[in-house]
Amino acid sequence: KELIATKGDQMEPRLHAACNMTLGNWLRDSSESLSEDVIPLMLLHYKKATESCPKLYKAWHIWALANFDVVSHHEMVEKRAKKAGLHTQSNSAKVADYVIASIKGFFRSIALAP
Numbered sequence: 001k002e003l004i005a006t007k008g009d010q011m012e013p014r015l016h017a018a019c020n021m022t023l024g025n026w027l028r029d030s031s032e033s034l035s036e037d038v039i040p041l042m043l044l045h046y047k048k049a050t051e052s053c054p055k056l057y058k059a060w061h062i063w064a065l066a067n068f069d070v071v072s073h074h075e076m077v078e079k080r081a082k083k084a085g086l087h088t089q090s091n092s093a094k095v096a097d098y099v100i101a102s103i104k105g106f107f108r109s110i111a112l113a114p
Helices: 013-029 038-052 057-083 092-112
Strands: none
8 A cells, every 4th residue: 555655646756755764764663673564564665765766875775774674683583593492494595685685775875975
């Protein structure tokens, strides 16, 4: 469900990006810790921010940080499962995608920084 204007509407790209970053932040802050329910929607809003205004370094920086936090979340979940003696399916391919997105986002934000 779209919470803010779509591309068909005439919304300023920076405003559209700011709205998506705010929604991503709200989702992130609305729960005590990241969860599998929050992660996809949070990342979707941050990704939309980078797409709305591709030259906005803040959008790329927050996208990179969010992906980094998702990597940390998955590592923590795996570590807890090992400590509890539970066997979990490896998410290494999934985590690798987040690592790559994070690195690309950090480099892009550095390149665009004022």
